[in-house]
Amino acid sequence: MPPDTVLDPTLDLSACAREPIHTPGAIQPYGLLLVVDPSRWVVIERAVADPALVEAFGDPLGQPLDQVLGGALAHAQATLAALAPDTSAFLGALKLGEAGPHHTLAHRSTHCLLVEMEAPIAGEPGSLEDLYPAIRQFMAEIEKATSVAEQCAIASEHVRTLAQFDRTLVYQFDKEWNGVVVAEDRNEILPSYMDLRFPESDIPAQARALYQRNRVRLIADCDYVPVPLLRDGARADEPPTDLSASVLRSVSPVHLQYMRNMGTGASMSVSLIREGQLWGLISCHNRAARRVPYHVRTACEFIGQILSLQIALKERALAVEERIARRAIQVRLLARMAGDEDFMAALGRDPESLLALTGAGGAAIVHRGVCVMLGDCPSQSQILDLVHWLTLHHGDQDVFWTEKLPAAWQEADAFCGPASGVLAISISQLHDSFVLWFRPEVVRTVRWGGDPRHKAQAQVLTPRMSFEAWKQTVRQQSLPWQEVDRDSALELRTAIVDIVLRKAEEMAELNEQLLRSNKELEAFSYSVSHDLRAPFRHIVGYSELLGASAGERLDDTERRFLATIVESAKSAGTLVDDLLSFSQMGRSTLGLASVDMGVLAEDVRSKLDMEYAGRSIQWRMAKLPRVEVDPAMLRLVWQNLLSNAIKFTRHTPEPVIEIGHARTEHEDIFHVKDNGCGFDPRYVDKLFGVFQRLHHADEYEGTGIGLANVRRIIDRHGGRTWAEGELGKGATFHFTVPFFSGADT
Structure with a gap:
């Protein structure tokens, strides 16, 4: 941030917070916006940045749509009439006299129709097809990426190449809506934000809602003068028009001040939507003001959509792989429990699997006053105290988890080293019986892009003044428990309670059926192996008789062929003997x-x-x-x-x-x-x-x-x-x- 940057003392922050940012009542000065009543096809509001258009074609306000701007929109009325609510359409580049062709978009809401026309930029691409080679190269590269981080890095590089900003970064939200920069491409004009975190208050809930609704937002100049949206006097008392879908929509003065404090004159963001949820942003910054042509923005939006799909595919694939691995671990644990009446002892005999089930460093099984500890754990008395606290405060929960146990229960300060995080399942409603997993304290330094303690108070939007890196040391906190960890624990609980404890007879019947099937399979293997022995012995015997009777009548090649037959038959016979032994091994009784x-x-x-x-x-x-x-x-x-x-x-x-x-x-x-x-x-x-x-x-x-x-x-x-x-x-x-x-x- 430039050292002389200060907050504008005339900025009414509370008023900004009260006025929803999707109804600013103005547009950015790069075109015009018409609000149309679709029942009468009359312009009921307008914002025109270029006065020459009003002088040349007259004021559109109150005029029929097919007559405004010299009839430029007359041919599009059928398309506009077919638009469904909450949809948009690109109407092409419409020429407005000396002002040149304007990129024209229409957005249909429940009550009105927005038509916006964006002024041309010198040297802009004539169509999206002109940018297809760049998009194709991006698609070829991202398909080879092996991780989400690599995918984001490729996207940031290609978007900056297309849009020509000084810095492009990919910004991912965490579960608390703080953001972390996971990829960045830049020149030396703006500083690096790589790996910095930004607090939730930087992009509040109402801003995130707009990012999800409108996937591309351009602010070409943080010092622009807004163009007001004018309406006739008869509509003066009606609610302000929702401009969420508008590309030219003006933005909050608070955000413009935020940009100045950041040292950026222009910004563009592309939303990353993963499975219907806002995953993050591709965020572009430029020191000087910069307009990005419509087709370039469309190409960047396309890249954002491809990246969103690739992120979803990669994360889903990793999640599936992890769940399959956890399910295999659970099967091993269930196999041990199924054959043992004392499930606690059965779980304790495979500590590696029990710990791997949730990715824990230690575990404890507490049942009927007995405590079995595995791996890195607190002491037995500390574990029993924890179980008592869980029973009193969380006894009605099937599963409890936290990565900040000392913050939830002060007594945990004493053993935060091995157990800053705990995941616990209750396995009995009659006794204080739990399976607990522990994760150790992870002391780490988090770099924030500004002090995260600077929070908006009472929902008042305030632009942050400093973006200098601020370091925070996080203690008494473990790695977080992921959904797969919690689901694995909950599935184990279900298995213990519903299968081992409540359905022992059903499990016994299933085991009996499995044993019966195995015996049938082993009997089949035995029969096949036994019946194959005689034919192979016949092949060896008759081949040797043939060699002896033919004697000198066989040449060297024929004798080699015959020797190969004998050797192969002997090998096959040995293989059958071994297979028979393997089959018998499963059928024989274990005599200890x-x-x-x-x-x-x-x-x-x-x-x-x-x-x-x-x-x-x-x-x-x-x-x-x-x-x-x-x-x-x-x-x-x-x-x-x-x-x-x-x-x-x-x-x-x-x-x-x-x-x-x-x-x-x-x-x-x-x-x-x-x-x-x-x-x-x-x-x-x-x-x-x-x-x-x-x-x-x-x-x-x-x-x-x-x-x-x-x-x-x-x-x-x-x-x-x-x-x-x-x-x-x-x-x-x-x-x-x-x-x-x-x-x-």
Whole structure:
């Protein structure tokens, strides 16, 4: 802001606030406006900026529309008559004598018809088609943008190129209608506003309503002299005419003073409407006065509409992806709860999923006086105090959330570090039972474009005097809970209350149906696999008999063909055997017993001696505990993992295979680590799938079923499997065995 800028002492701010800005009673001095009574087709009000037009054609006031301005509008009367309320139409460029062709628009309201004619600008484009190459280039670029921020940056650059302003920025509203500049393109004439925030009072509610109704607004000169809208004496006491749709509509003196304080002589805004709501603005500023031709403004409006659609598509796609991810997490949690009468214990066994469900740093499950804490939480006593406060003040709410807990409950000051934000669901109407998620305090510095404490008082519009950056340090506040966070929590509550607690019998029936379907599917797989074994053995047998009987009559090519048939049939037979084993694994009964995992792993290793005969492998085996598992199934787990480690270190000069163990509060974690060929971590999700291989069969034999068997076995024990690896640096395969009642822990 220029240092000598001051507020005009004659500006009646209270009067400005009382007069709605959509009925200013004047236009900007760049054309003319006619208000027409559509029942009589007579001009009942007029504002004409150029006196020469009145001198040349006479005063339009009180005249029939088809006779004013030398009959320029006579041909358009049919079009005007067909206009529906709250719609507009472009009537083309109509020539008004020596004044030249004027861009003419009509707007129909409930009670009247507005016809405005905008004076031409020297050198302006002849049509929108002249600007189509620029629009096409914008569309090509924005389609490649990978984020909303990038889309906004592209739009700001193209709008400034078209409209030739000193600075163009994209301004996004938050939920409290404060704005933040998310993109900017400028020269060095005006300062940067990038990343600055502006308070809600800068664009009050009535201004936002106009932005939503009229998507482009141009103020060509902040020092313009308004042209009054004149009416005949008979209508002097009637309400002022609504000029919301008018392009030439005059603006509040307060806003003009605001522009002067900002150091801008001209401005243009393009509204960004996302799904019917005002998302933000493309806002253009120029140091000197500047008129923007009609077709250029139309092109900028088109860009604004494209940007609005792209923002909506991008945000909707991101929201859908996030909801799908949250739903997958919820399915995992529900799967645990469905098979456990104690839902609290079931939730606590998968802390990563429970925290990821709402993007929290900590969580607590409080039920019947028991408190289970996961992640970064306040102390147990603080959590119980919070639950008591929630019960007293928010007990009737299914879900409660705030990112400013200390502001809502002063006692939370003591633990604002881990829990400045809380999201809580009530899971019982009889007990103080809650699931709570916590988010930590995020201390951040917000840069405002002026002190946000300068607010309009008593709805009085006042132009802000300073736009210098003002920094505010925000404390005792977490990242906000998004709608997807709240919905995920609420859906979990519904699942707990309606499914687990109230519909246990229905869930049991669904589980029974699922088990029945799985058994039928496994029986089908078993039958198919079993029936395929004999044909492959016949192919191998008869091919070998053919080779023996034909003997020397076969040439080298024929013998190679026959060998390929035998090798392929053997591979297919092995694949069928493995598939049969995989199917049987799902059908067999789980027989738990206390097993010494150290003895079992060593026994499997010793039986694999022949697989690395002639090679020197350094084995590192930690002391392994006793666990309660199915011995035959866990033997197959060790056999697959150790056999893979031996196979994939085949070309390693000094192979090392490590068998390790760790223990947590809920489970034993085992791993097999090698320094072999490893794998690309991008494809880690494929490792445990049936028939999934990351190496060619010519390099390393196998069918791709072994690791699928490992996962199925561990899943049946209620455990988890995962892998880590890097090409050329080896791999580590982990599996867990949860603690069972009666296990030797």
